[in-house]
Amino acid sequence: MEYRDAVKEDIQVCSLVVQPREKQPRKDFRNAPKHYCHRGVRNVVDNAERSGKCILLDPTIASPTCSSVKDLPDSVKAALIGLDVSQCAVVSNYTIHLTYENFTMPELLKKVLPQGLVALSGFEQVGHIAHVNLHSGHLPFKHIIGQVVLDTNRTVLTVVNKIDSISSVFREFKMEVIAGVDKLDAVVKQNGFVFHVPYDKVYWNSRLGEEHHRLVSMMAPGDELFDVMAGIGPFAVPAAAAGVKVFANDLNPASVAALNQNATANGVKLTSFNMDGREFIDNVLRTQHLEVSTLPSNRRHISMNLPALAVAFLDSFTRPSWRSGRVIDRHPVVHCYTFSADEDVKKDAVRQVEAVLGVSLDGFLEHVQDVRDVAPTKQMVCVSFRLPDAITEATVKAPVKRQREV
Ligand SMILES: C[S@@+](CC[C@H](N)C(=O)[O-])C[C@H]1O[C@@H](n2cnc3c(N)ncnc32)[C@H](O)[C@@H]1O
Structure with a gap:
């Protein structure tokens, strides 16, 4: 899909190549601060060229152009002492390939929607249904927005947009399905009770x-x-x-x-x-x-x-x-x-x-x-x-x- 490809991004980071002690638990690396942090991206990876591991560093802390340990900021060097690596000599450049799956819903929406458009204020979830209130500027992108909500929230199977702001006698509202399955009968749990909610027909x-x-x-x-x-x-x-x-x-x-x-x-x-x-x-x-x-x-x-x-x-x-x-x-x-x-x-x-x-x-x-x-x-x-x-x-x-x- 076009919009999925549009969000792809390569990030250059500084990588610290370390030779860990034998059988050093991975959590030692994981707990070390200053790592690059991103949804779905491992920040300690195998070093493809030599033995050992690459610790990927946050580019806002260690510049991707950094080429030796001595150029690293003191805060990173201090963290290395706590990491207890037997050898820590090489700093190299590493490319992280980010794809659609690596982004959160707000990040994706920011990327796929034109700049300056009012951000989506989130959604209300009723059972498997996510209900969004789209602004008129969002409407040309409603299906993409719906798909992003669907893709980034596992429990959502249907995304609806309210299409009429007029208050009805029964307090239900008119809606259109903008993504997912066209099924508007939800089941919700509240205070230990289960409720069947024909969402387009009732309040x-x-x-x-x-x-x-x-x-x-x-x-x-x-x-x-x-x-x-x-x-x-x-x-x-x-x-x-x-x-x-x-x-x-x-x-x-x-x-x-x-x-x-x-x-x-x-x-x-x-x-x-x-x-x-x-x-x-x-x-x-x-x-x-x-x-x-x-x-x-x-x-x-x-x-x-x-x-x-x-x-x-x-x-x-x-x-x-x-x-x-x-x-x-x-x-x-x-x-x-x-x-x-x-x-x-x-x-x-x-x-x-x-x-x-x-x-x-x-x-x-x-x-x-x-x-x-x-x-x-x-x-x-x-x-x-x-x-x-x-x-x-x-x-x-x-x-x-x-x-x-x-
Ligand atoms: C705000 S909803 C509240 C429903 C429920 N008490 C709740 O908390 O979910 C108001 C309800 O009043 C019902 N209603 C509207 N006009 C009514 C009327 N004249 N007589 C009785 N019920 C009415 C609507 O169908 C709706 O279910």
Whole structure:
């Protein structure tokens, strides 16, 4: 391939020809400093012309034009004393032939892409899939970039590029395969659980593993979890495995199919739903559970992980039906995710929740977690609170007595 040949390079280095003590272990040479160091290049090689070994020296330390031991820098001479070679007399020039296989991914990309092009910022890996976000300037070279990623990362079999920055309802993104096999069903492990991820159809973010673990660790066996935007189950499956009774919902049918597959794959039982989050909160959570509650308060958790929008879904709790007086468990714990770019992200996140609920969280706030940076000035935050009294207080007023007409 043309681009593979284009990166070939010959490097001239200074080589120190040494006659080692008999049976001197190779590691003695390997530990000697000032060696030439490059991926896939041996820096102690057999001397082709005479007996002994050639120690290849780093050209930034010993000039390739150096022709005798006395011309070597003191630091190299000092290292030779520690090396314990019986004879060390000859210095010669040596040519290292570097090929495609000798370079790392950033080195190759720098070599194959035109100068001045923004460097690739790396990639996110989901199972066998490497996901890159290419800049418009990269696009004419997308297949070469993909091939370099593939060639330099053994566990990557497919490289995809995000092709649409528009946020979709299901939070999946459009992608094209730019190298490798066209297989977008990945299998990932997180916190000891295995997840099947149809990557082009559902949302998945490997960077949320710690958060998934944190939230589930707030629940005890016998608790109930209502996962309103469950995705493929990174909260729901571990919670079910921890003895929590799980009711997991998602609007995306592909997510629900993967969620069920993941429950089976991990040997756990949960009840799944495919409906809009508001409908789930009102019809499943409220009418089938909070109004017929047999659980002590605080043992029901409601997770709402759709950061940009989840707060808006809190209006479900402000519908008149919640104030009918029928709700028995009035204080389930809600874990609502949001984004904030405010100076005080935690305060702002609480403010966002209060603004939609229309009541203060004073006395009902359990915890506010700074989850992760999503942009240099934007954080993902999780607000955990018990549903405030004001939400479920019956507002059915005493009937107004009619004035008798006279
Ligand atoms: C950011 S993802 C989070 C998924 C999962 N909780 C996780 O951590 O991987 C948000 C999820 O909300 C789902 N979703 C979007 N709109 C929804 C709605 N109106 N009702 C329920 N789920 C919705 C999406 O399909 C997506 O799976």
